[in-house]
Amino acid sequence: MLRLIAVRLLAAVPVLLVVSLVSFGLTLLVPGDMAAELAGPSATAADIARLRESLGLDQPLLGRMLAWYAGLAQGDLGRSVLLNQGVGAAILERLPVTLSLAFLGLGVACAIGIPAGLIAAKNVRRWPDQATMGASLIGLSLPDFWLGLLLIWVVGVKLQWLPTGGFIPLSEDPLGWLRSVAMPAGTLALTQLGPIARMTRSAALEVASSDFIRTARAKGLSEIRVFARHVLAGALVPILTVAGIGFGLSLGGALVIEQVFSLPGVGRLVIGSVLRRDWPVIQGGLLVIAFVFVLVNLLVDLLYLWADPRLRAQS
Amino acid sequence: MLRRRSFTAGLVTAAALPLPAIAQGKKGGDVVVSQQAQPPTLDAQTTSAQATRNISLHMHETLFARDEAGDPKPDLAEGVDISADGLTYKFSLRKGVLFHNGKVMDSTDVKASLERYGKIGTSAFIMKPVAAIETPDANTVVVKLSQVYPGFIEGISSPRAPCAIMTAEDCAKPAGQGGSIGTGPFTLGEFKADSHALLKRFDKYVANPNYKARDGFAGRKTAYFDSVRFRFMPEGGARTAGLQTGELHVLEALDVPAAERLKSDKSIVAYTMMPWAFQTLMMNTNFGLTANVSIRRAIQAALDLEEIMAIATSGLFRLQPAWQHPNTGYFPGTEGLAKYTTQNKDRAKALLKEGGYKGEELVIVADNSFRNHLDTGTVAAEQLRAIGMNVKLSVMDWPTVLNARLRPEGWNLWPLGMGIEPYEGPYGVVGFFAGAAPVQIKPDPVIEQAQLQLTTSLKLADRQAAVKMFQDRVYDQAISIKCGDIGVIQATRSNVANYAPYRIPRMWDCWFA
Numbered sequence: 106m107l108r109l110i111a112v113r114l115l116a117a118v119p120v121l122l123v124v125s126l127v128s129f130g131l132t133l134l135v136p137g138d139m140a141a142e143l144a145g146p147s148a149t150a151a152d153i154a155r156l157r158e159s160l161g162l163d164q165p166l167l168g169r170m171l172a173w174y175a176g177l178a179q180g181d182l183g184r185s186v187l188l189n190q191g192v193g194a195a196i197l198e199r200l201p202v203t204l205s206l207a208f209l210g211l212g213v214a215c216a217i218g219i220p221a222g223l224i225a226a227k228n229v230r231r232w233p234d235q236a237t238m239g240a241s242l243i244g245l246s247l248p249d250f251w252l253g254l255l256l257i258w259v260v261g262v263k264l265q266w267l268p269t270g271g272f273i274p275l276s277e278d279p280l281g282w283l284r285s286v287a288m289p290a291g292t293l294a295l296t297q298l299g300p301i302a303r304m305t306r307s308a309a310l311e312v313a314s315s316d317f318i319r320t321a322r323a324k325g326l327s328e329i330r331v332f333a334r335h336v337l338a339g340a341l342v343p344i345l346t347v348a349g350i351g352f353g354l355s356l357g358g359a360l361v362i363e364q365v366f367s368l369p370g371v372g373r374l375v376i377g378s379v380l381r382r383d384w385p386v387i388q389g390g391l392l393v394i395a396f397v398f399v400l401v402n403l404l405v406d407l408l409y410l411w412a413d414p415r416l417r418a419q420s
Numbered sequence: 421m422l423r424r425r426s427f428t429a430g431l432v433t434a435a436a437l438p439l440p441a442i443a444q445g446k447k448g449g450d451v452v453v454s455q456q457a458q459p460p461t462l463d464a465q466t467t468s469a470q471a472t473r474n475i476s477l478h479m480h481e482t483l484f485a486r487d488e489a490g491d492p493k494p495d496l497a498e499g500v501d502i503s504a505d506g507l508t509y510k511f512s513l514r515k516g517v518l519f520h521n522g523k524v525m526d527s528t529d530v531k532a533s534l535e536r537y538g539k540i541g542t543s544a545f546i547m548k549p550v551a552a553i554e555t556p557d558a559n560t561v562v563v564k565l566s567q568v569y570p571g572f573i574e575g576i577s578s579p580r581a582p583c584a585i586m587t588a589e590d591c592a593k594p595a596g597q598g599g600s601i602g603t604g605p606f607t608l609g610e611f612k613a614d615s616h617a618l619l620k621r622f623d624k625y626v627a628n629p630n631y632k633a634r635d636g637f638a639g640r641k642t643a644y645f646d647s648v649r650f651r652f653m654p655e656g657g658a659r660t661a662g663l664q665t666g667e668l669h670v671l672e673a674l675d676v677p678a679a680e681r682l683k684s685d686k687s688i689v690a691y692t693m694m695p696w697a698f699q700t701l702m703m704n705t706n707f708g709l710t711a712n713v714s715i716r717r718a719i720q721a722a723l724d725l726e727e728i729m730a731i732a733t734s735g736l737f738r739l740q741p742a743w744q745h746p747n748t749g750y751f752p753g754t755e756g757l758a759k760y761t762t763q764n765k766d767r768a769k770a771l772l773k774e775g776g777y778k779g780e781e782l783v784i785v786a787d788n789s790f791r792n793h794l795d796t797g798t799v800a801a802e803q804l805r806a807i808g809m810n811v812k813l814s815v816m817d818w819p820t821v822l823n824a825r826l827r828p829e830g831w832n833l834w835p836l837g838m839g840i841e842p843y844e845g846p847y848g849v850v851g852f853f854a855g856a857a858p859v860q861i862k863p864d865p866v867i868e869q870a871q872l873q874l875t876t877s878l879k880l881a882d883r884q885a886a887v888k889m890f891q892d893r894v895y896d897q898a899i900s901i902k903c904g905d906i907g908v909i910q911a912t913r914s915n916v917a918n919y920a921p922y923r924i925p926r927m928w929d930c931w932f933a
Contacts, residue, residue, distance in 0.1 A: 137819030141826075143460050143596075144542050145468035145581070146836055147848065149857035150826050152544070156466065159540045159595040186596045187460050188613050195613065250655075257661045269661040270653060272615065367653040369615035377614060380789070381460055382819050 106410070110403065117399040124395040125177075128388045129170050138162060139187060139382045160186050173388065182389035187381060192389035195374060202272050202370040205286045206362065207355035210293030215348060218298040222305025222344075223332050226313060229306075237302060245299030253292045253365035260288060270367035289366040293359050297351040304347045308340035315339065341412040349405035356397045445644045445918060445931035447621075453670040453925050454659045458614060458652040463599035464584040465533075465541045468840065473579055474672060474924045475617050475650050477637060479520070480584035480602035483511055483530065483561075484577035485637035488922070490748060490843055492577035493638040495628065496525065496585055496603060506568040506878050511561045517626045519587050520607040527555035532591035533584065534563070534576075540595040542581030545851075546572065568876050570883065571847040579637055579923060580840045580848065605643035605928045619648045619927075634929040636922065644931035663688060666913060670925050674911040676734035687914050691921035692736070695745050695905035697839035699732060699796055702825070702900050703832065706861035709782050710832040714775030716898035719782075719833070720760055722768035722807045723800060729904040732795035736907040743842075743849055743891045743902060749880075750846040752888040760895045768807045782811045784833040785825060789818035792906060796835035828861050837906060843923060846887045850874055853890070853899065860900065866893040 140157035141148065148156075157163050173183055182192035218241070225237040261269035267288050273281035312318060313336050321335050322328075360372035371390065378386035410417045457471035464476035485495035494500070496517060501510040517525040531553045538547030551566040565572065576583045590598045600608050605627075606619035621643040631640040651668065653659045660678045662668035664685070674682075679690045703710045703719070710716050729737040741757040744750045782804065786797030794815065801813045814831075816824065825834045841848030852859050854871035866889065873886035894900055910921040917933040920926070 135820070136823040137817075138823075139460070139819075141822040142819050143467040143469070146822060146825075147468075147838075147841060147852050147859070148542065149855070151857060152542070153826075155544065156540065156542070156595060159466075161594075189461070189597055198612075199614070254655075254657045257658055262661045262664050265665055268667055269665055270655075270658050271651065271667070365655045365658055367615075367651065367655065367658055369612060373614045377458060380817060380819065 106407070109406070113399070113403045113406070117396065120399060121392055121395055124391055125174075125388060128384075128391045129166065129173075131387070132166065132384050135382070137382050139384075142381050162186075173385075177392075182392070183385035185378075185383050185386045187383050188386065192385050195386060196371060196389060196393050199369055199371045199374050201274060202363070202368050203356055203359075203372070205272075205275070205282070206290050206293055206359055206368070206370065207352055209286055209290035210297060210355055210359070211348060211352050213290060213294035214297035214301050214351065217294070218301030219305050219337070219344065221298075222302040223309055223337060225302070225306040226309035226336070227328065227332055229310060234306075238306065241299040241302040243299075244295045245303075247295070249292055249296045249359075250361045250365050252295055253289070253362060256288050256292055257365070270365075272368050289359075289362045289368060292365075293355060293362055297348075297355075300347050300351065301344065304343050305340060308343045309336045312336050312339035338412070342409055342416075345405055345408050345412060349401055349408075353398045353401040356394075356401065445642070445929070447644050447646070447931070449645050449932040450647045450649060451645045451669045451916065451927055451932070452649045452651060452667065453672065453927065454651045454653050454662060454668045455672045455925075456652075456654055456656070456659070459617070461596045461599075462608070462611060462617070463593075463596050464582045464602075465537050465586075465599065466581065466595045468542045468581040470839070470924075471652075473582070475619070476584065476599065476602075477579060477582060477604070477924055478606040478619055478648065478927060479604045479608055480582060480586070480599065481604050482577060482579075482583050482585060482637075483513075484573055486577055486579060486843075487636035487638050490636070490745075490845065492573045493635060494630070495577075495638045496530075498630070500573065506570060507565045509563040509565070509572065511563070513559045513561065514626070514628065515559055517603050518624050519603055520601045520622055521587065522624070523587055525585065525603055526558040527561045528558075529588050529591075530561045530585055531555050532588040533586050534561075536586070536591040536598070537583045541583060543575065543578065543583075545855075546575030546578075546583065568878060570878060571845075571875055574845055574847055578840075578844045578848070580844060605641045606648060609647065614652060616652065617650045619650070621646055634920070634926065641928040643928050645927055648927045663911060663913065669913045669916050670919070670927070671911045672925050674909045676736050676909065679909045679911070682911075689912050689914050689916075689919075691910045691912075691919070692907055693910065693921050694736070694738060694907035695740065695842070696908035697837045697906045698743075698842050699729060699737070699792055699903040699906050700836050700838055700900055701796065701800060701903060702834040702836055702859050703898070704828075704834070704861050705864070705897075705899060707829045708832055709775075709777070709780055711862070712775045713897055714771050715777060717760075718768045718771035718775060718777070718807070719804060720895075720898040720901060721762050721764050721771060723761065723803055723901060723903075724763045725761055725901075725903045727803070728796055728799045729906075731799050732792040732903075733906050736909065738905045738907070740905045741895075741902055743894060744846060744887060745842055745905075748845065750884055750887045752884070752891045756892075757895055760898070761901075765807050772807065772809070777809070779810050782809050782832050783830065784811060784813045784835070785821050785831045786813060786815055786835050787818040787821040788815050790837060792837050793835045796903060797833070800833065800835070825859075826857075840923070846874055846883070846890075850887065850890045853894070864893065864897065864899060866890075866897075867899070 140153045144153050144156050184191050188195050221237045225234040228234045257269045260266050267284055273285045275282040321331050360376055363370040363373040375390035455474055459472035460469050461467055464480050481496050483497040484492040487493045498512040498514055538544055549565040549567050549569040552564045554562040587601055590601050605625045607622045609618040609620040611617045627640045656675050659671055663671050682688050703716055742754050784797045784801055786794050788794050801811045804811050850871050853867050870886045870890040874883050877883050912919050915933045917931055919930040
């Protein structure tokens, strides 16, 4: 297993290199820069050039690239002039928001989606199946921004149960933290619930027709036990795949959710930096997001080994 | 020989809003203000972003600041003596003014701030005529100009990219890294990008004793709230919801449909400000079709400005053709302007024919970051297609459009809302069309002459004539289209007492009832 982890982490190096090169390439291709943004629409090219110089943005790309890679080799992702802080620190500052959203959203989606998928598989082509799959289709089809605004309107404005936006760190006020992330994580969960429920249903149906399930039933196990223990265990690999992708996307930044609920997460940081042309943050952010995807994929692969003894034996 | 002069003497100030009564407020409370955008930096001198201004003008002050009517008034300065030849400005500073770090402001801080602005300020051109800055004593600063520049006080008092007075130590910092210490009624507590900026009341704030109450960005400022939290919330629906639930107390802008919907809500007070900005369509007189004056006149004649404004502003607009706000000192009137914007398709087609139009492409560059820009571009494109023009609407993000419009070629029309420039007066507006890099790309000799007259004439009447000359030229040569005036709605919870809308949501001289 250690060898697998080492190989996968080594394989990530070229991926991260390509991501960083592409992000540097974008600085050449995408017009506009932060000096123009700061100077405003009535600034002249000379004004912008002067500001660019004072911000240190007039260095040649190759020089900036080499300096950035030299810093990266020492674990330094660079510094944002606009944020007036290190890129690594800026990302770390936002990680609690993004992690809160990702873990809670996925947790709720799995807690509801997996049982719902199993119930649908157990009652295939009967009303519980149609009701569950219909509901999951609605969750899958609704745009997340609309769902978020709807929740704000109903839960925040009308019922006044939860705050309409903002984030309270867990370390400051645990209850406040839960209240601040409940709605956005709920929105995220509703959008992830559909794929998880549908994948669980289709995987469970496939497993349910296997010989070992027939054997389990022949042994006289209850249907609940058959599905909860044996069918679910056999169906875990595809469910883990879907959940892993959802988790990776959430960590990369559930941008729309962060925008709607005004949450200072990683996604909003990166998109805001794109709009401000804050290249050090874009480069660092993309690199971290790519690394997170690599890690999540690795984690999912390890979970495969845990979930499927056949894969364990092969490896 | 120096003499004390009032640089606003003779200006018509009928637009001045009535000054609020002397504040009778109570201290305490944490007010939450919501704004759409995150400030790109809190270094006030280095950006013209409204998002920064909203915050930094609570922390920073300037030698002169604009009053309620937009005219310059002494703020950190007691006053100024301007020499008869207009080349020497002797500022006497208010004594005992404290920076947030406890240091007493003196002339070295002012000198360093002005010099920093001349190097890295967003409107550094203000300092271009400055030949020397002298500090004969701790409370006097003498600015010597190399040429007459009657707009100097207007320039240093503008809130666009404020010429903030900072400590001399802070002034040594590079662009984007200074500006955390000022003399204003609030100090910086915390800034979290993508989340909020927290300001705290500066209890040692030295209010200007020469006034009785707030007056624009000047006046006697009193901070009542313990803290002001500016939250950056990109989603309009979430901002409105926050105001409804009471999580937010003040919105810098409330959508027009939301304001309509909340009319009957007694817990919310909406304040409509008209005018807030110009909606314009800039033309590139250097490139392609719009290099041809007949084609530009055809565009001018074809556009239905009322339709454009109605769609671009959700109905919060007025059709006002002048290139200055009415009831201000440089308002050039509107006489004779109606003949240019006739919405006459036949005349427009005749002008196209006169200009030899053969179906060449007209490029409109519009950004999708500001709704009024995109809507203006979209509606104008349709209206021009209706007279047979081949129009390409290129929609990009804001930084890309800013980059594109600086290029001498590749674009013909650029929809732009001008907010702070017309508020500043004529210098920002006329200056936009003049100088080495005018917005229309190709310099116009008459506008250059108007700019010269505006910036060098000591007589107010001559400067007013220069603005009229500029306006007549812009219309006659169809150099740009002034579509109309945009309004804005600021909103507060009803328990925010004594609030008065202005260019920023001012959190001094108001309190929780």
